[in-house]
Amino acid sequence: MQEILQYFFSGITAGAVYAVIALGFTLLFNATGLINFAQGEFVMIGALMLITLWKVLALPLIAAFALSVGLVAVIGILMERMAMRTVRKPHPIVMVIITIGISIFLRGVGMLSWGKDAHSVDPFTQHAPLEVYGATLLPQSLWILGIVLLIVAGLQFFFKKTLAGKAMEACAISKKAAWLLGIPSEKMVLAAFAMSAAMGGVAGVLIAPVTMSSYDMGTMLGLKGFCAAMLGGLGSVLGAVIGGLLLGVIEAFGVGLVASGLKDVLAFLILIFILCVRPSGLLGAKTIQRF
């Protein structure tokens, strides 16, 4: 019983991070129909930036957090302006290949800036772990879950209550119709890139204290996030969160109850299974309400 609870705790912690990465995929997909395979690299830069700013430069945590996420958002904006918007014939497959190219580029930049070694950093706060029915719950897990909750609430507010959020959704539904009403669709796409990159940055900041961070961590995390987004149903905020948590928990139980080598295998088995059986994800396309 105690073990099961322990697996569950570590599962939802990892799952919450997958959920944030999946949100990054979902936000961009909704606004542009693109899958950005550089999403994982945003996570890597977010994590390594936090380590540099907080541990090495000793900035206050909040400032380091905000700066790391802001920097990743700026990289997302630069990516849209320099690599995506300049494409003359934006065929989807061309755009996807460009994102893969950018991910390789960013990994190179990461390696040159932070070296090939893995880095680590302390948890956000130094509380003693909580004991829950004999299982330990790390304070960092609570931080992660709390911040994910805030993000989801914030996104819901943005898309349901603000004009900018509705305008972004309108662009996603029909770029042409939104354009005709005077909504500047280019700015909306740019904002979507920035928000989606910022999600990657947040995921990186959250995960830095619970794992070793290095320049090549992004690929696997990006694919996990993609898998979570597909699992929940690409294009739905709620789906991304459910998909992420579910993937994290499944992984944790697979590792704990079967074999530790199964960790990454499970994610991709799920991905293949979903693609074959139910490509629209758990919250199938018909029941999904975008945003």
Place this chain on the structure above:
Amino acid sequence: MLRLRNVKCFYGRIQAISGVSLSVRQGEIIALIGANGAGKSTLLQTISGLLSTWEGEIEFGKSSLAGLKPPEIVQRGISLVPEGRMLFPPMSVLDNLKLGAYLRYRGRERNQVEKDLEEIQDLFPVLRERSRQAAGTLSGGEQQMLAMGRALMARPKLLLLDEPSMGLAPFMVQLIVETLQKLKESGMTLLLVEQNARAALQIADRGYVLENGRIVLDGPAQELLADEEVKRAYLGKDYREFTDGRM
């Protein structure tokens, strides 16, 4: 108010409009009629900025519309009610209307926009009844009203309408026509593209007949309604005269 001089439009290498000149004066309803593929919609898309590959002159007020994108053209006071309505089906009727005033919300005209929202819902009472419903669940006629209301939320000086009667039941067409007349009385200027030539010419002040990307006929709407050529080609009135004595 709006003046086109020798406008030519291209889709790639294909020329869809070859040298159209027309003018719209303040407070007029202008009908643009013609068969499928004559280039009516192309012309509206060009004016509203959706199609950027054109030559010639388009002047609105005193300034040229060359090189402007749709949002800038909306800002200057031209709104298009597009063919097929192009609503945002999963969003509520109210949200659709509000997005129509996007630029005005940005321009800090919030109070005025709220007032207009009420006015539009007075003009189309059905939109008030269904304001919380998703736009996609409305009937065809209601959707057309929503599309018109949404375009009016931008407070245009000139409203372009692309086939507002398409696929609607006759009484709905009548309702739309009456609304257009109301708009004219309130001082709106309208450029109307229609295949339903009779309905269009009955409310229009003047009309242009477009054929294969050229204007082949223009004049006061009453004259066009009476014109034998227009009758034969677009009103289908004298069907019996063609068949009489041959059957």
